[in-house]
Amino acid sequence: MSVKKRNNVKVLGNGPATMVFSHGFGCDQNMWRFLAPQYASRFRTVTFDLVGAGESEIAAYDPVKYDHLSGYAGDLLELIDEFADGPVIFVGHSVSAMIGLLAGIRAPERFAGHVMMGPSPCYINDADYVGGFTKEDIDSLLDTLESNYLGWASSMAPAIMGAPEQPELGVELTNSFCRTDPDIAKQFARVTFMSDNRADVPKLTAPTLIVQSSDDLIAPVAVGEYMHRHLPNAMLRVVENVGHCPHLSAPCASADAVDEFLATLRLR
Template sequence: MSSISIRNNVRLFGNGDRTIILAHGFGCDQAMWRYVIPFLEKHFRVLVFDYVGCGKSDVTSYDDNRYGTLSGYAQDIIEICEELNIEQSIFIGHSVSSMIGVLAYIERPQIFQSMVMICPSSCYLNMDDYYGGFEKNELEDLLEMLDSNYIEWANYLAPVVMKNQERSHLSQELAESFCSMDKSITKNFARVTFFSDNRQDLKKVDIPCLIIQCAEDDIANERVGQFVKDNLPNSKIAYMEASGHCPHMSHPQETIDVLKNELFTEKFLG
């Protein structure tokens, strides 16, 4: 394995001529895709990886400057795809990875044929006439909680993100994923995630894009998803009955059904 593949714990498997890239969200890792991979690998070559600092990535490769903006994470995707000669892929990004994918597309458009954004937000902050869902002091308080009591922060945030309390093991898994990361890396990734503003970048993406919007998503609600849709020139939005921010974990079959309806169209496959 190359240094890049080791750095990002890259795995590539499945059948098909077209590659699907699965990019996990903040505080997660590639294992979060395990419920939808069995469907995808029947039809596509599937690429999964961990961002540096997450999952089984090489944490010694973490650099504060590189990963001080979302562009550093986008560079990870670009380097992985260039090494594996991947072009014209279908990119599926969860949460913050939607905007990381946008930045990667702007720099290396040939990598992408189409994009799926699961629960995306281009800006989490309320600013002027834009509604992102959070006031600045709310996010600062969240980071302060992370700094003062990491475990309490993880156990507070995970159920807010996951919802579906009748399946509490999912929230527990997410909390454990948060806690498995180095505290300083988690805090930096959280700040980069929640304080980035990629609203103007959306207009630069002209490939087909699908936004998957969940009900009762406290992280990226319907107004946020609609803004992303309205500012992507070639996009559509699919509304799920699933609640929460991680439908590929909490409602995998509904997520698969949405993907099944979209991925095999001429628009997405090109």
């Protein structure tokens, strides 16, 4: 099966580098529609769906391969090898930020930089680490998701999106969650929320931008600050936004932060 079909890859634009956009849990590449097109006049842009999401090839989903984020990181590297031209700036939302981190550690020569939108290396509080949730919180979340996925999606999606002044975005995320195969969503949720990549964070040496919402239920500001402290070459930009999807609910502020970061890379 081709990578293009497997991941529903879309390529636009040309330029000195390639920007690859990867969505978060329960989403698809349409979530980049306010951000990615801004860069197609300056860069080659690649959007895609993680296997199991959007219009990816569901037959490619392997529960063993995707029982760890490394399976998705391997797909990302295959996609970059086939579709990227020049240095790569990887833009990952939420769990995809960690997928990009793992790929960047495995093949650092392929990445000129990383943009992490609402990243979290670990969602569970641990001693002095603040991930935003207790172990009991996550267990309860996963149990509810397991027993009533559609009900969980309907209640959680608006809370995850935030953006109280843009309720249509919460509806959009709910619908996106509900389009995802429940069995795949349940496994991906478990892989996402139980992952702990804190030991991997210091291994990523490429320049990295952390875009952090000022009020984020899933990745609170303390997590963005943790990432900033432990990444060797990082800048942190906190955007005024309620919710976990600043590229949707605060696209102008997000683009300003990305533009500032791109200017530091000297790609030409």
